[in-house]
Amino acid sequence: MTEETKYTEDNIRSLDWKEHIRMRPGMYIGKLGDGSTADDGIYILLKEVLDNSIDEFVMGSGKTIEVSVQNQKVIVRDYGRGIPLGKVVDVVSKMNTGGKYDTRAFKKSVGLNGVGTKAVNALSSSFRVESTRDGKSKSVDFEQGNLVNEEILDETSRRRGTKVTFIPDEAIFKNFKYRNEYIEKMLKNYVYLNPGLTIMFNGEKFYSENGLKDLLGDSITKDDQLYPIIHLRGNDIEVALTHSKSQYSEEYHSFVNGQNTSQGGTHLLAFREALVKTIREYYGKNYEAADIRKSVVAAISIKVMEPIFESQTKTKLGSTDMGGDLPTVRTYINDFLKTQLDNFLHKNQETAEKLHRKILQAERERKELSGIRKLAKDRAKKSSLHNKKLRDCRIHLGDSKKERYxxxxxxxxxxxxxSGSITKSRDVNTQAVFSLKGKPLNSYGLSKKIVYENEEFNLLQAALNIEESIADLRYNNIVIATDADVDGMHIRLLLITFFLQFFPELIKENHLYILQTPLFRVRNKKETIYCYSETERKQAVTKLTGKAEITRFKGLGEISPDEFKHFIGEDIRLDPVMLDKEMSIEELLSFYMGKNTPDRQEFIIDNLKVELDLIEESSL
Known part of the structure; x- marks a missing residue:
C-alpha cells in the first residue's frame, strides 16, 4: 500500500477549541483582512467584545462603555455586573459556555452562541479580562488562547464591571491597522439602537436620544429630506423613514437585537413588502412597488427571541418567527406598519401629500424611461452572452452560506x-474584473436616463445588480484599479462621480475602494520588495545591501500577471472611499465635477476621504 492511501487512527485528530479557531478563523469572524474594509476580522473582534457590554446595558446594568484603540491595542471597559469570578476563565476559553443560554438573563441578546469572546481570545497575541463584582476582582491573561496568568484580589475599590484588553495576532491579521471611521460608525449604530447609552471612544462621546431618527438624520441632510423623518416605535420594533429629493435608489439600515444586518434578511424583506402594501391601501391605488420605494431612506430595528442568522458574523437574518407567542416576522412587521404608518399619514396630511406627489413623479419617470430601459436590458442580455467587459467570479455577496462571500x-x-494582468492573476472564486474602454462619461448633473443610454454605465449597473437597490449587490468590494498618474486619477474621479450621483449608498455603506499598486520594485539577487511610496523605496534600498535594481512602474499594464497576484492576494492594499460627514452629496458633486476647477482637487482631498495622497501619487 502506498503512503498516500494509508488511512489509520493516526490520520484522525481532534483540534482543541483554540486550534480550530486559529486554523479556520473565517468560520468564526468572516474574512481576515488588514482593516481597510469595514467587515475585516479586526472589527469583528472588537464587535464581539462590545456586544457583551451592550447586553449588560440592555439588562439594565452600566450606562457607560469606554473604548480605547491605540495603534493595535484595544480596550473595552463596561460598568455592568461583571463576569462571575469563578467563571471568568471558562467564559473566555470554553466553547459553548456563556450566560446567554439562560434565556431568563438574556432574552433578546446580541451574542447568542457563546463563541464570540473565545474567538477574540484565540485570535489575539495577548488577551486580558478583568472582572470586578462584590468588592472583589479577578484578572486572567492569555496568549493565543493559552492561559498564562490568573490573579484574584479579595478586596478592591474598583467599580464593578468588566474590562477586556486585546491585541489581534499579527501572525493571522497581517499588516493590520484600525481605521477610526469604521469604529465610529459601529459605535454610532450601538447608541442609535440603545438610547440612553453613552460610549466614550478615545475621549469622544457618542450618545443618542432619538434612536433611529438620529441615525437617518445623520444619513440624509434636512435639505434633502422630502418630508420630516417619520419615527414609529412599538414593542420590539422601531422604524424611521423619509424619501430623498435627490437620491435615485432605495437605502436601508436594518438591525436585529442591536446587530447591524448589513445584508438584510427576512425582516428587511418584510419591511419593504409592508411599506408598499400600507401605502397602496392608504391611497387606494395599486401603485408599482418600485415607484413607492424609489428614493426611500429607511431604518428598521426588531428584537427577536433566539434569532437564527445565516453566518457567525450575523449580517443576515434567517429567522421567520419573532419567538415566544408572537407571530411570524412578516406578519408582525406588516401589522405594525399597517396600523402605525397609516395612522401617521392620516394625522399628517402635508407629509401624505408630499409622498403622494413623489410616487406620481416616480411613476412618470419610470414610464418615460421604460422604452430606453427595455432597449438597455436587451442590450445587456446580448452583451452578457459575449460581454468582454465582465469576467465574473464564482462566489458573490448573495451567497452568504459560502464561507468566502x-x-x-x-x-x-x-x-x-x-485588465489582462488582473484577469490572469486573480482568484477566480472571489474576484471579478470589469474593463473600461477609456475615460467614462462625466455624469455630473445628468439624469438616470444616461445610465441606460450609456452602454458602459448600463453594463456596469447590470454587473453590480443595483438597478432597484443595493440589497442585491453582487460584490462586497468594488475596487477602482487605475494607473497611478493624472489620467488614472481622472478616471477615478469620473467613476466616483457616477457612484455619488446615482448610487451614493454604495459609498455610504463602505463598498467602494481604490486599489493601491506599487510604484517601485526594488530587488537584488536574494530578495524583491515592492514599494508603494518614495519613503518605502528608500527603506528598501537601505535594507537590500549591495547594488539594488530599482524599477519604476508607470502603469498597471507593465506589471506582469505573476507579479500582479502579490498585489491582489492576501497582501492587497485598499483605500476606502469615504464621504465626509460634514458635506452633503450635492455639495461634493458640484465641487467635484462642476465648473469650479481651480478649487476642485484641493476640495476633493480635503472632503472626500480617499485615504491616499493623490497629489504625491500623480506627480511621481
Missing part, C-alpha cells in the same frame, strides 16, 4: 493590458 470583489480597470 464577504471577499467577493469587482475590479474596475482601464484598458486591455491592465
Amino acid at each position: 464577504l471577499e467577493s470583489t469587482l475590479f474596475i480597470t482601464e484598458g486591455d493590458s491592465a
Whole structure:
C-alpha cells in the first residue's frame, strides 16, 4: 500500500477549541483582512467584545462603555455586573459556555452562541479580562488562547464591571491597522439602537436620544429630506423613514437585537413588502412597488427571541418567527406598519401629500424611461452572452452560506493590458474584473436616463445588480484599479462621480475602494520588495545591501500577471472611499465635477476621504 492511501487512527485528530479557531478563523469572524474594509476580522473582534457590554446595558446594568484603540491595542471597559469570578476563565476559553443560554438573563441578546469572546481570545497575541463584582476582582491573561496568568484580589475599590484588553495576532491579521471611521460608525449604530447609552471612544462621546431618527438624520441632510423623518416605535420594533429629493435608489439600515444586518434578511424583506402594501391601501391605488420605494431612506430595528442568522458574523437574518407567542416576522412587521404608518399619514396630511406627489413623479419617470430601459436590458442580455467587459467570479455577496462571500470583489480597470494582468492573476472564486474602454462619461448633473443610454454605465449597473437597490449587490468590494498618474486619477474621479450621483449608498455603506499598486520594485539577487511610496523605496534600498535594481512602474499594464497576484492576494492594499460627514452629496458633486476647477482637487482631498495622497501619487 502506498503512503498516500494509508488511512489509520493516526490520520484522525481532534483540534482543541483554540486550534480550530486559529486554523479556520473565517468560520468564526468572516474574512481576515488588514482593516481597510469595514467587515475585516479586526472589527469583528472588537464587535464581539462590545456586544457583551451592550447586553449588560440592555439588562439594565452600566450606562457607560469606554473604548480605547491605540495603534493595535484595544480596550473595552463596561460598568455592568461583571463576569462571575469563578467563571471568568471558562467564559473566555470554553466553547459553548456563556450566560446567554439562560434565556431568563438574556432574552433578546446580541451574542447568542457563546463563541464570540473565545474567538477574540484565540485570535489575539495577548488577551486580558478583568472582572470586578462584590468588592472583589479577578484578572486572567492569555496568549493565543493559552492561559498564562490568573490573579484574584479579595478586596478592591474598583467599580464593578468588566474590562477586556486585546491585541489581534499579527501572525493571522497581517499588516493590520484600525481605521477610526469604521469604529465610529459601529459605535454610532450601538447608541442609535440603545438610547440612553453613552460610549466614550478615545475621549469622544457618542450618545443618542432619538434612536433611529438620529441615525437617518445623520444619513440624509434636512435639505434633502422630502418630508420630516417619520419615527414609529412599538414593542420590539422601531422604524424611521423619509424619501430623498435627490437620491435615485432605495437605502436601508436594518438591525436585529442591536446587530447591524448589513445584508438584510427576512425582516428587511418584510419591511419593504409592508411599506408598499400600507401605502397602496392608504391611497387606494395599486401603485408599482418600485415607484413607492424609489428614493426611500429607511431604518428598521426588531428584537427577536433566539434569532437564527445565516453566518457567525450575523449580517443576515434567517429567522421567520419573532419567538415566544408572537407571530411570524412578516406578519408582525406588516401589522405594525399597517396600523402605525397609516395612522401617521392620516394625522399628517402635508407629509401624505408630499409622498403622494413623489410616487406620481416616480411613476412618470419610470414610464418615460421604460422604452430606453427595455432597449438597455436587451442590450445587456446580448452583451452578457459575449460581454468582454465582465469576467465574473464564482462566489458573490448573495451567497452568504459560502464561507468566502464577504471577499467577493469587482475590479474596475482601464484598458486591455491592465485588465489582462488582473484577469490572469486573480482568484477566480472571489474576484471579478470589469474593463473600461477609456475615460467614462462625466455624469455630473445628468439624469438616470444616461445610465441606460450609456452602454458602459448600463453594463456596469447590470454587473453590480443595483438597478432597484443595493440589497442585491453582487460584490462586497468594488475596487477602482487605475494607473497611478493624472489620467488614472481622472478616471477615478469620473467613476466616483457616477457612484455619488446615482448610487451614493454604495459609498455610504463602505463598498467602494481604490486599489493601491506599487510604484517601485526594488530587488537584488536574494530578495524583491515592492514599494508603494518614495519613503518605502528608500527603506528598501537601505535594507537590500549591495547594488539594488530599482524599477519604476508607470502603469498597471507593465506589471506582469505573476507579479500582479502579490498585489491582489492576501497582501492587497485598499483605500476606502469615504464621504465626509460634514458635506452633503450635492455639495461634493458640484465641487467635484462642476465648473469650479481651480478649487476642485484641493476640495476633493480635503472632503472626500480617499485615504491616499493623490497629489504625491500623480506627480511621481
